[in-house]
Amino acid sequence: MVRRTGQQGVPVTEIDGQFVIGFDRPHLEHLLQRMSRPVLGVSVADASRHAPAVGRGAFVGKVHPGSPAQRAGLQKGDVITELGQRPIPDAATLVDLSHRMAPGQQVRVQFVRDGQTRETTAMLAPAGRA
Numbered sequence: 001m002v003r004r005t006g007q008q009g010v011p012v013t014e015i016d017g018q019f020v021i022g023f024d025r026p027h028l029e030h031l032l033q034r035m036s037r038p039v040l041g042v043s044v045a046d047a048s049r050h051a052p053a054v055g056r057g058a059f060v061g062k063v064h065p066g067s068p069a070q071r072a073g074l075q076k077g078d079v080i081t082e083l084g085q086r087p088i089p090d091a092a093t094l095v096d097l098s099h100r101m102a103p104g105q106q107v108r109v110q111f112v113r114d115g116q117t118r119e120t121t122a123m124l125a126p127a128g129r130a
Contacts, residue, residue: 038103038124040083041067044091047079054112057081058094072109072122081117082110098124 013020015031041064047057057079063069074080080088084107088094101107103126110119 038098038101038105038126039067040094040098040109040122040124041069042074042080044080044094046090048090051077051079051112053115054079054081056087056089057112058088058091060111068122068125072120074109074111074120074122075113077113079112080109081112083107 011023013028015028018031020027020031042058042060043062043064044058045061047054047059050059050061051057060069060074060076060078060080063074063076080094082088083094083097084101086097088097101124103124106121106123108119109122110117112118
């Protein structure tokens with residue numbers, strides 16, 4: 001961390017490429033509020049627990065109104081198995097992968113509905129705008 005920031009203070013926190021030296025709560029809160037992580041607009045759980053016939057993926061428990069997921073046609077009960085051509089083994093992977101993408105990015109979503117694999121495209125929205 002000393003090589004990256006030139007600082008020896010503890011702790012050093014990196015948020016969206018900016019470093020905060022020491023525990024500067026107002027600065028940390030400010031950076032966290034500015035951070036715009038993309039969202040798909042679904043509440044998910046592991047498919048292995050909620051849709052064992054599918055086995056892997058992120059089971060959609062709720063589609064948020066007006067979200068990219070709703071606009072893409074996803075529904076409660078769907079199981080997302082790929083996002084941006086990357087496999088989704090569980091809910092945590094979907095959340096992590098979507099947060100690594102850029103707001104406004106269009107992604108291909110592969111999902112299972114009624115035993116059939118389907119595809120759609122969704123444009124990720126910044127957090128708070130889905």
